[in-house]
Amino acid sequence: MLSREKNELLCRVGPGTPMGEVFRRFWNPICLASQVPEKRDPLRVEILGEHLVAFRNAAGEIGLLPEACLHRSVSLALGRVESDGIRCLYHGWKYAIDGRVVDLPNALPDAQPTLRSRSYPVREAGGLVWAYLGPPEKQPPFPRWPFFKVPVANMRVNRINADVNYMQQLEGGTDSSHVGILHTNFARPGWERGEFSANPDTDNPAALSTADLAPTLDLEDTDFGFHYAAMRELPGDADGLHNVRIVPIVMPSTRIIPSVALQFVIFEVPMNDTRTATFGVTFRPDGGPVDQWKLNEASGRHDPALFCEQTNRYLGSWANNFGQVRENMDRDWSGIHGVVMEDMAMQMTQGPIADRSVEHLLAADKAVVRARQQLLESAQRVAEGKDPIGVHADLSAVMGCDRSVPPSTRWQELVPGHPARTT
Ligand code: FES
Ligand SMILES: [Fe+2]
Structure with missing residues (x-):
């Protein structure tokens, strides 16, 4: 929960606002x-x-x-x-x-x-x-994202604009526990029969290897912001392994969601206080091509009722029930087709700027809370003439990770390219 004042501080990004000053200290994608x-x-x-x-x-x-x-x-x-x-x-x-x-x-x-x-x-x-909108004397070096080394033709690079504050979009991606529930169709095939059979699609970021709905979260601050691991029990005889999904949250508003085979780098760029451009870059760590058509279908972007290819605009609203078909819900858990369209519907119904003074958070929201804390700390730092968190971080080896490992494995060892927090 956040006070109304802190929520305003977190969400308002126009010129002269504290959070607007934080965003202006970074290179941001603009189109x-x-x-x-x-x-x-x-x-x-x-x-x-x-x-x-x-x-x-x-x-x-x-x-x-x-x-x-x-x-x-x-x-x-x-x-x-x-x-x-x-x-x-x-x-x-x-x-x-x-x-x-x-x-x-x-x-x-x-x-x-x-x-x-x-x-x-x-x-x-x-x-x-990319553009830098901040004070010239504070311009940081251009970031070195891992996907800059991958041929653009081998990646999927796209955009979706939605009438919602950036923070709801970022929080959706910082919240591992919704994956096995909202995205049940992909995460828990067989759910309608009360069974679980792991989705074998190694490209799909919602294809979990387990039906564990209450992952344990562990967080650690890093130079770029923080990363967290969601640990889930595996079903039956899994050789004593558990599943670990590590998501880096790169300040100010980027995350890397892993599937087993792919990396989804997602930038939430505020267009204004109530409109956000979400830029997505999907790539294979080995630089090989990704299947654009398959990913489009899984995301739900192929549906012209919900997404306009020409304007990049998300078209879901209460006027079309965000694409939900209730008659299908005995076999289609959300009634909404596609991972991105499911996410969008959730975040839009929180309102243009969610009121965080009325929420009831759980341990499952730990990473969401940390993202807010780091952004508010950055606003404080910038107001004091200091640098925001992460502005000089080396991003060249920052990656998400989805692996099943023995519980004794220290999860940080799976992501050796994540520099420890030094400032
Ligand atoms: S030149 Fe007159 S308004 Fe632009
Ligand atoms: Fe999601």
């Missing part, structure tokens, strides 16, 4: 690389309550500027993209990718003001476009 194509259409970008426009110049470099023209605030997203910048349609002011106004056709030749818009540093990596 898919494929959303800023070479054909040079500008893209409206909303992030942390700021309205921006992204575009590519002829050299393929991406500019990220405020959407409103400096002249009289017309949207540059309707502008013409030229070889060396973007030109406002209204009176033709042209901006280079660094924000300099390089042409003012409606200004007299002897009265040309020198003007410069804000512009943010942008990088492209792993099929995503």
